[in-house]
Amino acid sequence: MKTIELVIDGKKVQAEEGATILEVARENGIYIPTLCHDDQLQPAGTCRMCMVEISNNGRKKLVASCVYEVEENLVVKTDSEKIRKIRRMIVELLWPTVPALAKEFGVDKSRFVPEHTECCLCGLCVRYCAEVKKLNAVYFKGRGIDREIAFVPELADECVYCRECFNLCVGGLIVNQCGSVYS
Amino acid sequence: MIKLNSPHDLEILRESIVSKRDPNRTCVTVCSGTGCLAYGSHDIFREFRLEIEKQRLGEEVDLRRTGCHGFCGRGPLIVIFPEKICYLGAQKEDVADIVSKTIVDKELVDRLLYKDFETGEQITRIDDIPFYKYQKRILLDNNALIDPEKIDDYIAIGGYSAIAKVLFEWNRDDLIKEIKEANLRGRGGGGFPMGVKWETTRNVPVDPKYVIVNADEGDPGAYMDRSLLEGNPHCVLEGLIIGAYAVGSQEGFIYVRDEYPLALENTKIAIETAREYGLLGENILGSGFDFEITIHRGAGAFVSGESSALMNAVEGRVGEPRPKYIHTSVKGLWDRPTCLNNVETWANVPFIVNKGADWFKSIGTENSKGTKIFSLVGKINNTGLVEVPMGTTLREIVYHIGGGIPNAKKFKAVQTGGPSGGVLPEDMLDIPVDFDALTEAGSMMGSGGMIVMDENTCMVDTARYYIEFLAHESCGKCIPCREGLRQMLRILNSITRGVGKEGDIELLEELGEMMQEASLCALGKTAPNPVLSTIRHFRDEYEAHINEARCPAGVCKELIIYHINPEDCLRCGLCEKNCPTNAISKDEDEVYVINQESCIKCGSCMSVCPEKANAIVVENAFRPPFANDLPKTDVAATTIYST
Amino acid sequence: MDTQGEIVSQSPYQGPGITDVVVIDDEESICEGCRQTLETGGYRSEIARDGIQGLKLVEQSHPRVVLVDLKMQGMNGMEVLTKLSEFDPSIVSIVITGYGSIDSAVETMKIGASDFLTKPFTPEKLLESVNRGMELSQSAREKRVTEGTAQPLRVPEKAPLNKQNVLLNGLEVLGQYYSLGLKERQFFSELKYLESEAEHHAERLGRVEEKEKTVLDIVHDLRLVDNIIQGYGYKKNVLIQILMDIQAELNWLPSHTLKWVSMRLNIPYANIYSIVNFYNVFNLEPRGDHIIEICMGTACHVRGAAGLMERVSSLLGVQPGETDSEMLFTLKSVRCMGCCALAPVMKIDEQYNSNPKVSDLKKRFDNYMGKEESS
Incomplete structure (x- = not known):
């Protein structure tokens, strides 16, 4: 496998071809915040918390580091005023469903009126159930702003109450809903 | 019908069809x-x-x-x-x-x-x-000459000769070079050069490769692709077959919206007849080249027009975009190299092959070649499909071809690029329509919707309309787009209801910039455009809504009331008959009045009031912010407009 | 890199349960070659490098055809074949081997292999064999049904039409389908599911007096679904087209049909639910006899589509997206019909109307209501 050299936050690092920026950064002890990422799952690229600034041949752009594969001579900046602004805005938009990230970014209130208080729709439960458990008991229902997490209508069949998704749940919806069904 | 086995067979068939027709x-x-x-x-x-x-x-x-x-x-x-x-x-x-x-x-x-x-x-x-005189109709012209159900009509006007030429006289490199030379840019929105796409797809050493026609024309207010596919499906097929040959694909898909039943039907017939003639399927025209086309009906989702989302849909999945940074021309359908373009782009291909890149380049501007079809709709006298050379000014389109604004109203703006585009006010009417000029002006070419708005169109309501559309038509997968649209819609709803707050405009701008940077796909990145461009050109309208709870155009229904002028009323009773809620009745003086309590402000009375009377007027409800419960009729009203 | 025993080369977009073919072979080049060839043939495939992983994969994704290498490290091909036929006899297995002797061929045929590929084989040969395998798998499933006491999804004409009989009959058929591939627990819950579905519909529709009829209807629906799926050659990527065809026949998508599609195509129910909830076209509620659509395209919007919607909505007493209690009208907003010249436009049952007047609409709706009452 080919080895690629790139620079992350001024640090020269080596990586295998096909690795993502996020993976390489973490291997090298460089922190990038994430929400919808989990090592057991295929990257989804949906939360956009992991946006970083890359430049290659002088062209700068923002990309989601969890799905962007490393390239030779890539220069990555994992933090900047612009990136912080985006991350703060995302946390503000998700308020109050992502308490840990809110604390990290010093967001203690939001200028927006929240519509969900338990679910940030990160999709970790859906993907875990499909990719790891291969049960597909939870799914995304609807689209656009109507999107929500839902159980397959005949819940009892697909769900085996392994409760493994409880640990992944950021906002607590799964714990509350599934927990009540379980009891 | 005997299969055509060579270009010669095709020529003989053409001659026999033409000889039976008398041009006089x-x-x-x-x-x-x-x-x-x-x-x-x-x-x-x-x-x-x-x-x-x-x-x-x-x-x-x-x-x-x-x-x-x-x-x-x-x-x-x-x-x-x-x-x-x-x-x-x-x-x-x-x-x-x-x-x-x-x-x-x-x-x-x-x-x-x-x-x-x-x-x-x-x-x-x-x-x-x-309407026709000022157009340059290349693609659309043939629509009027042929019966879309009859392949003979298309062959009679020289149809499928481009395929014969490509398969027997050119090699693939010549073909790609010619299309690159012509600089044909994608007509679906992005404006990406088609020849470059072909070359990329062709050079990926992976098989099979696919070609796709995107006929999921989701832009509300645009119907160019529908017309082309309905009126001249063989032209699109011919373009697709040529493209398939160029990139080395043997299987193609046509993704058609289910809302276009006639386009579906005509395409189906076209594929069948082309196959019967040996212009599709195995060994096309005896050249040894095989190609098959499958129709895939779209189930109604604007976001599925995005290339990777469309490919997901063809694979039988939820049509949401993929979070990948690899172009679909390298890794597309089933991860195979896939060349996707919209109907109009494919339809251009046979013309370029027949007439040459030099001819094509002679039309248009420096970086935008050829013609473009627009659907000129909205508050315009001549509604219809307009094909003009790139570089024609908006003014020419709106006034010369479109015949201006009806009912002597004042022009306010023209919206291009659909929900991803922006509005262009009067002082920008002289910019030429080409990919770069429109983008520079803060809008975009898009697929070619051109919606004309007059003084009675509210720009805040227009922005709200587009955001509402996008909020329900986006896939909802990534947070910036989904949550951004949710909050934008919330803010715009409150503004159009007269309860907007100071700082709302700035918050909208901040949100919009974040969405442009952070969203996953092109839909999300361009979603704030309708808001940002209306703020840029019509900030005063936003301010009127927020500061005075007034809708200057008289559209936002929470901020207006309908009123019948007793002096002008002819007592004809048409409005009474046409009121869905029976809110109109005669008072003791035989004058018609509207009961504001039961009026739903649907505008039915206004549209039926005889022209000579024009008795129904729209007035400011004059409701100050945060005073929802003030009786609306008790405050002094000012007229905004009458019919 | 040692990938022995790993499930490799799973395409990232390939969700679980949409696999047609599983390839079990310890040679990477063969696996990859098969995968690519199968893809050109329109089949989704997954790959395993040894017998144990292979069987796990089969259990997870219920393929129709399995390609097995006879000589592998660990569990060998013969053992895999035996386990396969125990697990689900309707899965067709095709043996790949370098030793193309008659003996081993006969041996594998005895324990259930249906075909034989001698290395090296051409892509054409592979596809030919898999195509045949697919057909076999289908007929194997159907055969098991027809050989049983019940006809496939058909109610015997002479049996008295009471709920008990109809249910039993339909469920028996279901059961036979199920015993082919599903675990016992699921099998019984499906039976229960169909029954509850029948009762649910009988109550909700209100129009149907006898529950028996509802069950008959359901059995009829399931047969229809079967025909449609068959017409598409059991391909999974045409799922959306299949759903659209079902809706075209039934006017909406009852949940038993969705369940059935999920079972017949081996696609997780959740995936089907995501799809029907994602696209506008699909209706999960029954619709009225007359479909009234109002275009909400931009051209219509600037010419007053919102007002038109208000008018129609208040005349019918139905909100957009809803159906009236008499099941006469369904009011729908459509994103754009592409007939912007008629803006604002309303479509009643395929007929376009440009900005209809309230007085005309009143007459028309009354007419529909009157007609329905008299008939």
Whole structure:
């Protein structure tokens, strides 16, 4: 496998071809915040918390580091005023469903009126159930702003109450809903 | 039908079809696009057939159903060849007259001719009507000449000769070079050069490769692709087959919206007949090249027009975009190299092959070549499909071709690029329409929707409309787009209800910039455009809504009331009859009044009030912010507009 | 890199349960070659490098055809074949081997292999064999049904039409389908599911007096679904087309049909639910006899589509997206019909109307209501 050299936050690092920026950064002890990422799952690229600034041949752009594969001579900046602004805005938009990230970014209130208080729709439960458990008991229902997490209508069949998704749940919806069904 | 086994067979067939047709013979063509069908053109066609039979003219007159002619605002359209006499808005009852007067006696039926808005002058020939005169119709022209269900009609006008040329005279490199040289840019929105796409797909050393026609024309207010596919499906097929040959693909898909039943039907027929003729399937024209096309019906999702989302849908999955940074021309359908373009782009291909890149390059501007079809709709006199060379100014399109704004209203803005585009106000009317100029002006080419707005269109409401559309039509997968649209819609809703707050405009701008940077796909990245561009050009309207709870255009229904002027009222009672909630009644003085409590502000009364009276006016409800419970009728009202 | 025993080369977009073919072979080049060839043939495939992983994969994704290498390290091909036929006899297995002797061929045929590929084989040969395998798998499933006491999804004409009989009959058929591939627990819950579905519909529709009829209807629906799926050759990527065809026949998508599609195509129910909830076209509620659509395209919007919607909505007493209690009208907003010249436009049952007047609409709706009452 080919080895690629790139620079992350001024640090020269080596990586295998096909690795993502996020993976390489973490291997090298460089922190990038994430929400919808989990090592057991295929990257989804949906939360956009992991946006970083890359430049290659002088062209700068923002990309989601969890799905962007490393390239030779890539220069990555994992933090900047612009990136912080985006991350703060995302946390503000998700308020109050992502308490840990809110604390990290010093967001203690939001200028927006929240519509969900338990679910940030990160999709970790859906993907875990499909990719790891291969049960597909939870799914995304609807689209656009109507999107929500839902159980397959005949819940009892697909769900085996392994409760493994409880640990992944950021906002607590799964714990509350599934927990009540379980009891 | 015997399969055509060589270009020679095709030529012989063409000659035999053409030899049976006399160009001087009278031919009545009736437009059968969806627009004209809705006006009853099917009945007209039937009536013509009966009438021609009745007058025993079958020997001398041809009758043909054709694709969309484009002048949809004045349908149903009838064009009589070879003189090209054009009749507009004919009804079933007019058919007998047309046959006996025009066809038999060679006289005109004056009442059905086009009359100029200003001079009142009558125009006989279709090409002389301003709507057509100022256009350069290359793609659309053939629509009017052929019956989309008949492959022979297409072959008669030289159809499928480009395939013969490509398969037997050119090699793949020549072909890609020619398309690159022509600099044909994608007509679906992004404007990416098609030749470059072909080359990328072709050079990926992976097989199989796929080609796709994107006919999921989701832009509300745009219907160019529908018309092309309905009116001339073979042209699109021919383009696709050529592209497949160029990139080395043997399987293609046409993704058609289910909302376009006629386009679906005609495409299906076209594929079947092309296959019968040996122009599709195995060993096309005896060249050894095999290619198959499958139709995939779209189930109704704007976001599925995005290339990777569309590919997901074809694979039988939820049509949401993929979070990948690898282009679909490298890794597309089933992770294979896939070349996707929209209907109009594919339709250009046979023309470039037949006439050459130099011819194509001679039309248009520096970086935008060829013609572009726009659907000119909204508050415009001549609604329809307009094909112009790139670089034509908006003013020419709106005023020369479109004939300006109806009812002597004032022009306010023109919106291009659909939900991803922006509005362009009066002072930008002189910019030329090409990819770069429109993007620079803060809008975009998009697929070619062009919606004209007059002084009675509220720009805040327009922004709210687009955001509402996107909020429900986006996939909802990534947070910036989904949550950004949710909050934008919330803020815009409150502004249009007169309860907007100071700082809302700035918050919208901040949100919009974040969405442009952080969203996953092109839909999300361009979603804030309608808001940002209306704020940029019409900030005062936003401020009027927020600071004074006033809708200057008189549209936002929480901020207006309808009122009947007793002096102008003719007491005809039409409004009473047409009120869905029975909110209109006579008072003791025999004057009609609107009961504001039960009025739902649907505008029905206003649209039926006779023109000479114009008694119904829209007034400011004059409701100060945060005072929802103030009785609306008690405050002094100011008139915003009457019909 | 040692990938022995790993499930490799799973395409990232390939969700679980949409696999047609599983390839079990310890040679990477063969696996990859098969995968690519199968893809050109329109089949989704997954790959395993040894017998144990292979069987796990089969259990997870219920393929129709399995390609097995006879000589592998660990569990060999013969053992895999035996386990396969125990697990689900309707899965067709095709043996790949370098030793193309008659003996081993006969041996594998005895324990259930249906075909034989001698290395090296051409892509054409592979596809030919898999195509045949697919057909076999289908007929194997159907055969098991027809050989049983019940006809496939058909109610015997002479049996008295009471709920008990109809249910039993339909469920028996279901059961036979199920015993082919599903675990016992699921099998019984499906039976229960169909029954509850029948009762649910009988109550909700209100129009149907006898529950038996509802069950009959359901059995009829399931047969229809079967025909449609068959017409598409059991391909999974045409799922959306299949759903659209079902809706075209039934006017909406009852949940038993969705369940059935999920079972017949081996696609997780959740995936089907995501799809029907994602696209506008699909209706999960029954619709009225007359469909009234109002275009919300931009051209219509600037010419007053919102007002038109208000009018129609208040005349019918139905909100957009809803159906009236008499099941006469369904009011729908459509994103754009592409007939912008008629703006604002309303479509009643395929007929386009440009800005209809309230007085005309009143007459028309009354007419529909009157007609329905008298008939």
